[in-house]
Amino acid sequence: MTGPDETLAALAALHAVDDDERLEVGVIEPGLLRTAAGLAEIAAEPPPPGLAAAVLRDAVRARPPGRPPGGVGPCTPAEAFARTVAELEALLDSLTAADWTASVHGTDHAVRDVVVHLVGAERVATHWLLASGDDVAPSDHPALTAAAVADLDDASVDAVATAWRRAADDFAAAAGAADPELAVPYYGRRLRPAAMLVSRTFELWAHMIDITTATGRDLPRLDPNRMALLSGGLMQALATLDDATAQAPVRFVLTGDGGGVHDVAGRAPDGTGATIVGDVVDICRAAARRLAPDRLTVHVDGDPELAERFLRVLGSFALD
Incomplete structure (x- = not known):
């Protein structure tokens, strides 16, 4: 069984070798060669069905709202x-x-x-x-x-x-x-x-x-500081809706520079509701009615009907 230190050493050894370079005895220690070969075999196997979706779901649920650490914040x-x-x-x-x-x-x-x-x-x-x-x-x-x-x-x-x-x-x-x-x-x-x-x-x-x-x-293309400001303002505006949509727990995970995690109208303790993951620029373009809803690419976890209601009202704040 390969220990964590050996695995990291093997990965570092693989990273140090260019794509067109051969792994030869004497270049890398034999033990690391065996570990690297084992890692290559594991990487070649397809992941279990649903693994990617499960990892994404757990990651976005566990992430606290706000900007990512070291991420770009809004300008004034x-x-x-x-x-x-x-x-x-x-x-x-x-x-x-x-x-x-x-x-x-x-x-x-x-x-x-x-x-x-x-x-x-x-x-x-x-x-x-x-x-x-x-x-x-x-x-x-x-x-x-x-x-x-x-x-x-x-x-x-x-x-x-x-x-x-x-x-x-x-x-x-x-x-x-x-x-x-x-x-x-x-x-x-x-x-x-x-x-x-x-x-x-x-x-x-x-x-x-x-x-x-x-x-x-x-x-x-606006700079990330402005995208952070516009997306944050959009999320705040969604939270002010006075219909039933605004009372439902929805989390927006806005990816890309200037993005962040926003819980609209709170977060249900049991994780119910919906999570919408999408590019921050595309979400803002849709809100400005400069990207058609059927061209907006998002990943939805949870209640699809609830997510669809929120996506439909995105453009309601645009003036024309």
Whole structure:
């Protein structure tokens, strides 16, 4: 029987030999050769059926919620918004005249229309921060933003881009100056300024996806700090749902840089409920309605119907 020390020594010996190098007597001790040969035979045998699923299930159940040790944590909402504004500005600067007229999602809306919409979204958000205006339903988002940009009907694309950057800067300044505990009406919810910055970052990222897709560019990839912030905000929003879904114990295991483990509405003592394992970027894209539910790849352990209910409501927080 091979002891743990001999096994580790054999693995180290195998690791030290290149793939194209032969294991010869004199290079590695005979005892380690026999152990290495035994390990190779074990590795060549297929694992028992269901072993991988059982290991994954036990691992995610045992892991505490939060970020992994040494993992990437979130940046501040203000930093996330500022970085995303800078990236969108660089993207707009790179657009050609043809890009500005490219169709978005195969509709009659062009890239220019998307940017005009963002001007309106920032102006409306800034107004609510400064005036605490009346609340409106999420379905009113497109109409409300359109009413805020009547001055841009005949504006050039350069003027539109400039107006958006000015509106984004005004919103950031208003959010930074506002009382952090202020509950601002925001499309059917009440959000504090920091949460509004997260929501605005989410929408900017979503429309960057729209623009890059329409113009044949690579999809934008936010840094792990921003993904950690957006995914954390999404999980908190899921926990605020006031229907039966929010009361069920569901654990999200978000993989990739910026991911983590999130227990939504608590964790059942007996482990019942559902665990959903998926890529942090894909989960956030689905929440932004920029990845179709049938294209979202996840692993579900536990109650599949409960998991499906949560996956269906992921996109309910997106404004458009």
